[in-house]
Amino acid sequence: MVQVDQLSEYTAQFLNVRQFRDYAPNGLQVAGRSQVSKVVAGVSANRLLIEAAIEQQADAIVVHHGFFWKNEDPCLTGWRRERIRLLLQHDINLFAYHLPLDAHPEVGNNAQLALQMGWQTTAQTGEQGLLHLGTGPQCTLAELGEALQRRLQREPLLLGDPQQAVQRLAWCTGGAQGYFEDAIAAGVDAFITGEVSERMADMARESGVAFVSAGHYATEQYGVQALAAHWSAQFGVDCRFVAVPNPV
Ligand SMILES: [Zn+2]
Known part of the structure; x- marks a missing residue:
């Protein structure tokens, strides 16, 4: 059992939360009961x-995608109200860690995807250290x-020549297609992220650097599990990952 405040402060330091500029608050987003012994971890704070x-x-619940995103309608109506109502009614804490949980060198989504895939990280670069090279x-x-499909259980979209050699990699999990140019500039053979935009096909063709869209959910399912395992080891709390698979 751990006090919510202690868990919150510990994790803020562990993930270096205060160093990040983010699109949503990192940490305790909705307060519930004051002590935590059982935690459910998931990728996104959805109703399921x-x-x-x-x-x-x-x-408590701990997620990568929480609530209160910049430019989002702040009114608690409809499906958004229902999520908050369920949390408040059941006195459940919601912790969310976004960019700090992408970038962390040990439990971060990028580090954990590399671990899953057997990739070696040589550098963390780009905006807030979010682009991994290796x-x-x-x-x-x-x-x-094929390796991504086997591991992530989801067919990736490959933009490039299927026979081209890819060994020098850049990656950033989630919706990081905007980092493709940085990856091209870094001189890699392929860039792997979750989501894709229309212009990526032309950029891949014209740069000769392959682009791989392996799924936003699929590439971001490991960081929060690693954080939950860390909480278990650190505080003895019971943490369980609940998969709510998402094809995007
Ligand atoms: Zn994400």
Whole structure:
């Protein structure tokens, strides 16, 4: 069992939360009961995850995608109200960690995706250290796609010549297609992220650097699990990951 305030302060330091400029608040977003012994972890704070936490009588939920995004309608109506109502009614704390949980060198989404895929990180660069550079096994783009599909259980979209060699890699999980230019400038063979935009196909063709869209949810399912495991080890709390798969 751990006090909410202690958990919150510990994690703020561990993830270096105060160093990040982000699109949503990092940390305790909705306060519930003051002590935590059971935690449900998930990628996004959606209704299915909240209902699973209620069913498991969790004291807290920890996610990568929480609430209160910049430029989002702040009014608590409709489906948005329902999420908050369920949390308040059941006195459940909601913790959310966005960019700090992408960038963290140990439990971060980028580090954990590399661990899953057997990629070696050589540098963290770009905006707030979010672009990871490194190397993967020597293979073709098609083989990289197969490896991602095996591990993430989702077919990736590959933009590039299936037979081109890809070993020098850049990656950033989630909706990081905007970093493709930085990856091209870094001189890699392929860039892997979650989501894709229309212009990426032309950029891949014209730069010769392959672009891989491996799924936003799929690439961001490991960081929060690693953070939950860290909480378990640190505080003895019972943490369970609840998958709410998302095809995007
Ligand atoms: Zn994300």
